[in-house]
Amino acid sequence: MKIFVINGPNLNMLGVREPEIYGHETYDDLVKKVSGFCAERGINAEFFQSNHEGGLVDFIQSAYQNADGIVINPAAYTHTSIAIADALKAVAVPYVEVHISDVGGREAYRQVSYVAENAIKTVSGMELDGYIEAVKILLNREEQSP
Numbered sequence: 692m693k694i695f696v697i698n699g700p701n702l703n704m705l706g707v708r709e710p711e712i713y714g715h716e717t718y719d720d721l722v723k724k725v726s727g728f729c730a731e732r733g734i735n736a737e738f739f740q741s742n743h744e745g746g747l748v749d750f751i752q753s754a755y756q757n758a759d760g761i762v763i764n765p766a767a768y769t770h771t772s773i774a775i776a777d778a779l780k781a782v783a784v785p786y787v788e789v790h791i792s793d794v795g796g797r798e799a800y801r802q803v804s805y806v807a808e809n810a811i812k813t814v815s816g817m818e819l820d821g822y823i824e825a826v827k828i829l830l831n832r833e834e835q836s837p
């Protein structure tokens with residue numbers, strides 16, 4: 692099984708950025724944590740982070756016929772980007788939306804998600820463990836499909 696783990700803008704600043712909301716672990720810690728979990732289960736995980744909407748769209752497009760699942764935290768683009776939502780629909784690769792913080796309990800402008808509608812599930816407020824939870828959801832789905 693091959694999955695893409697995609698992170699949007701400012702997630703490269705994890706550990707520095709608003710640690711009271713996003714915690715003290717860094718983006719490298721996140722990659723280590725998720726890649727370790729995937730390696731133990733024989734999942735090939737490819738990581739990508741960008742601060743640019745077009746870069747994220749290009750990478751999502753590269754999942755077409757190339758990845759079995761996507762874990763995506765579009766960060767602020769969650770709430771604004773029809774382009775990212777369209778790219779996810781275009782490639783038709785099953786995906787789980789992740790947010791480190793509990794977006795449901797935050798500002799009104801974070802209550803809109805353009806990617807939630809077509810996601811298998813949205814995992815929010817589980818800190819970095821949310822990415823592991825998302826991989827588990829993809830894995831269970833893969834194991835259940837004929």
Ligand code: DQA
Binds near residue numbers: 764801
């Ligand atoms: C986030 C929540 C978004 O609202 C915010 O813009 C982010 C991170 C999260 O992981 O909690 O950058 O997606």
